[in-house]
Amino acid sequence: MFIPPEISALLDDVHAVVVQGPPGIGRTSLLRHAADTADGAVVLTAEGVETEAGLPFAALHRLLMPLSERMSSLPERQAATLARLMAGEAPAGFPLGVAVVELLTRTSRRQPVLCCVDDVHLVDDSSRDVLAFVARRIATESIRMLFTMPDDRPPLPGLPSVTLPGVDAGELLAGTVPADVAAAIGRGCAGNPRAIEELTRTLSADQRNGRAPLPETLPLYSRVRREYDERLARLPVAARRLLLLVAADEHVDVRTLGRVASAAGGDLSALAPAEAAGLVHEVDGAVRFRFPLLRGAVYRAASDEDRRAAHRLLADVLAESTGADPRAEAHLRLRHAWHVAALAPPHPGEPSAARKLAHAADAVRRNGDHAAASEAVERVAELTRQPEDRAAHLLTAAQDAWLAGRPHRAGVLLARLRPPHPETALLGFRDLLRGEIELRTGAPTTAQELLLAAADRLGEPHRTDAMIALIHASEVDFVSGDRRRYLRTLHRVIALRRGDESGAAELMFEFCTGMAATFERRHADATAPLRRVLELSTRHDDPTLLSWAALTACVLGQEDAALGLAVRARASAQVRGEIAALPRTFELSTYAQLWLGRHAGAASTADEGLALARSLGQPGSASFQLASLALLAVPRGDEPTCVVRARAAIAEADDRGPGMSVAMANWALGALDLTVGRTAEAMARLRVLVTASGRSHPLVRMMAAPHFVEAALRCGDREAAATVGGYFDAWAGATGSPAPMALAARCRALVATDPGVAEENYREAMRLHRLGRHEFERARTELLYGHELRRRRGASAAREVLHDALDTFRQLEAEPWARACQGELRATGEDARPASAPTPDLTPQQLRIARFAAQGATNREIAAQLYLSVRTVDHHMRNIFVRLGVRSRVELVRRLS
Structure with a gap:
């Protein structure tokens, strides 16, 4: 069972905790996992049983039965108290609590103790009081107490609680x-x-x-539904009436909902029991169901008359509502039009309700609310008589759903699209959207077929859209590394050029021209059009165009520009509500930061991008981020993380065929082999990536080339190193960017047979590294240069360079390289300056948090960096202060230094 880091950290740092969550979330599974992994511990278990809730101390009796033979070793009074408990009598609470504390403490001196109590809310009151008493007093790290209960019950007083989140x-x-x-x-x-x-x-x-919508409710036999139905049945009538209003419209803000409740003869406070029962909560100023499928259950359980009454009431109140700003006003107008349309039965003609709803959808779409626009336009399609108009509305609804990050909904809407005329351009736009969705979420080969068909159908009358379809289609070959097919599609785009292009079309033509030259290895010819793309990108805010420009900057080796463009693309996508475009912007940000050597930033971006890609159902993007995380584990020599992430990246991309992510994952494994000293394995793995005949990717071929040069030289194959270093040198020189040019200079130094030439190139490499601000690669170059200096000019010449490299490696926590540097320094006859000893008494998580705090980060900033809640960081900081014996952050800085 996967335990989220936040909960894992809390379980590690506290002696007792209450784990809560809704029905079916896995509370019992968590306890089983904790018990199964408690190696060498005494595991005591009990669970709340309704039939025993009236029996005093029944649960405590069950929990302590495995320790019954140890009770006689306690002091006489405590042993007698526990003996009465085990005999079925009811001793006084306080003496019993003290006796249980003593029993657990003595047991823990021999072996750790884990107490797991499931459904503690059903435990008899006497047992629960004693268990809470004990949990508040255990003071040894060898005792852990875990309790579980639903999210609609108050936790045990005085104990920390945590809510178990959902799974992926x-x-x-x-x-x-x-x-x-x-x-x-x-x-x-x-x-x-x-x-x-x-x-x-x-x-x-x-x-x-x-191809069909998912069910709106759980099946009748569902245990989760049954438990939620029981919660609903316990609610007062007034609360259930208000829940129907929420089910009819979850998008209405709380203020408006309060007015609706008042118009219905009540007030919003009637929802309090539903909130206490864990059924609803407030999100972004609106009341939402905590369990989304519960909305459909509440709505369908109502009669037709009650549902229509709810829509009529909402429509009447919304008609009189005004928004605080144009954006809010557009939202209110849409909700009003929605409820009016919900009351309008489908009939021939174009109803007034449908026209108003379509206009309202246009307004919220301009504000970036594509999810609401999609729902509205789907209803417009249902009220539309003309087949062609209905198909156009469904296409618009599908486009909105896709942009809102709902590919499944978009696919279902497209499956319903039936244009009356097969030659209509609507089919071209349908295939373009289906192809883009399939490109991100499904099979790339299917996506390419759809996109090429879309380009054929759109043709000259819709030339720009046809170009977009072709560029998306070419991405399949770009990612897979199929150079011939990629070039064929690019030249098909270039052939559409007329000379009187719009700004967007001009950017796309220059992009295709530059990428074609790059893949034809005409790097000098590629530079001008690619730089023109960067120039044109300043005039646009479309996330897709900005993403293509960011990729262009990566190809040019201008990682700073690539990062800036990726950040712009992300911001634009967020403002425009184009959620589906976000994973691509995270990929480009990660890639740029990898090249810039900003490992912490790249790891943070990759983690966030991975979570987003999975939530949106985009496995290709998830695979890329996993491969990036594998690469980021290499400098630290973190072999388990690198291998796990690389294998996961390959598995995630398995159905999509070999491509850039798979090549990056294998590059990470090859770089890891080089890092830990498996030189022959590194050369064999990297050879497949850097040779033209290998199953690789052109960009990865360039990125992995410096690693291959080093591995080949260690294996004595100077010819292979010189060949690969030569074509890397040509590409790096064409980019004019310091980072790749520094690596090219290092490769020239490594393969040089003349000591003077080698030293000249090493110095040039270090100069360029400083311009590119890539600290890790600069330190790698200094290590190699130091080794060369020691061999050719003696120990004293190498020491200063090696010390600089060692300081950088230590700062970046690149332990394998720090050890290699120390070995070189010992070879010069000098002991390496010792690293600061690790701070004692802190767990690894606490040490990470303490370091962030010592650098001046606030608890909120630390939480964002480590993907923890602020509350968890607060808890860790208190423990850090206690364990280190400090009272302020100033003292913490001194202690850590």
Whole structure:
């Protein structure tokens, strides 16, 4: 079972904790996992049973039974108290609590103790009071107490509590349904593993393949649904009435909902029991169901008359509402039009309700709310008589759904699209959208077929859209490294050039021209058009165009520009509400930071991008980020992380065929072999990546070339090193960028047979590294240069360079390279300056947090860096201060230094 880092950290740092969560979230599984992994510990278990809730001390009796033979060794009074408990009598609470504390403490001196109490809310009151008393008093690290209870019950007083989050549906359903379907199931079930399993079991073939909508509720036999239905049944009538209003419109803000409740003869406070029961909560100023599929259950359980009454009431109140700003006003107008349309039965003609709803959808779309626009336009399609108009509305609704990050919904809408005339351009736009969705979420070969068909159908009348389709189609070959097919598609785009292009079209033509020259190894010819792309990008804010420009900057070796463009693309996508474009911007940011040597930033971006890609059902992007994380583990020599991430990247990309992510993952494994000294294995793995005949990717071929040069030389193959170094030198020189030019100079130094030439190139490499600000690669060059100096000019010449490299490696926590540097320094006859000893008494997580704090980061900033909650960081900081005996951050800085 996967335990989130935040919960794992809390379980490690506290002696007792209450784990809460909704039905089916995995509370019992967490306790089983804790018990199964508690090697060498005494595991005591108990669970709340309703039939025993009236029996005093029944649960405590069950918990302590395995320790009954040890009770006689306690002091006489405590032993007698526990003997009465085990005999079925009811001793006084306080003496019993003290006796249990003593029993657990003495037991823990021999071996650790883990107490797991499931469903503690069902435990008899006497046992629960004693367990809470004991949990507040255990003071030894050898005792742990874990309690579980639902999220609708107050936790045990005086004890920390944590809410168990949902799981990643993509991982849970991997290989059973497409990624976008898994993401949609995960959203509907709020990551609830039991609900995901129960819902998936009921799906039809069309639902599994994304051709039909998913169920709006869980099946009747569902255990999760049954438990939620029981919570609903316990609510007062007034709360259930308000829940129907929430089910009819989750997008109405709290203020407006309060007015609706007042118009219905009540007030918003009637929702308090539903909130206490864990059914609803406030999110972004609106009341939402905590378990999304509960909305459909509440709405469908109401009668037609009650549903229409709810829509009528909402429409009346919204008609009189005004927004605080134009954006809010547009949202209110859409909600009003939505409820009016919900009351309008479908009939021939173009109803007034549909026209108003379409206008309202246009307004919120301009504000970037594509999700709301998609729902509205789908309803417009249902109210539209003309088949061609209905098909156009469905296409617009699908486009909005895709941009909002809902590929499954977009696919379902496209499956309903039936243009009346097969020759219509609508089919071209349909295939363009289907192809783009498939490119990000499905099979690349299928995507390419759809995109090429779209370009054919759109043709000259829709030339710009045809170009977009072709460039997307070419991406399949770019990622897979199929140079011939990639060039064929690029030249097909270039052939469409007329000379009177719009700014966007001009950028696309220059992009294709420059990329074609690059892949034809005409690097000098590629520079001008690629730089023109960067110039034109300053005039646009379209995320797709900016992403192509960021890729262009990467090809040019201008990583600073690439990072800036990727950040611009991300900001633009967020402002425009184009959520589906975000994973691509994270990929480009990660790539740029990798090249810049900003390892911490790259790791943070990759983690965030990975989570986003999985939530949106984009496995290709997830694979790229996993490969990047594998590469980032290499400098630290973190072999387990590198291998796990690389294998995961390859597995994630498995259905999509070999491509850039797979090449990057194998590059990470080859670089790891080089780092830990497996030189022959490194050369063999890297040779496949850097030779033209190997199954690689052109960009990875360049990125991995410096590693191969070094591995080949260590294996004595100077000819291979010189050949690969030569074509890397040609590419780096064409970019004019310091970072690749520094690596090219290092490669020339390594293969040089003349000591003077080698030294000249090493010095040039270090000069360029400083311009490019790539600290890790600069230190790598200094280590190699130091080794060369020691061999050719003596120990004294090498020491200063080696010390500089060692300081950098230590700062970056690149332990394998620091050890290599220390070895070189010992070879000069000098002991390396010792590194600062690790701070004692802190766990690794606490040490990471302490270092961030010592650098001046706030608790909120630390939480963002380590993907923890602020509350967890606060807890860690208190423990850090206690363990180190400091009272302020100033003292913490002194202690760490």
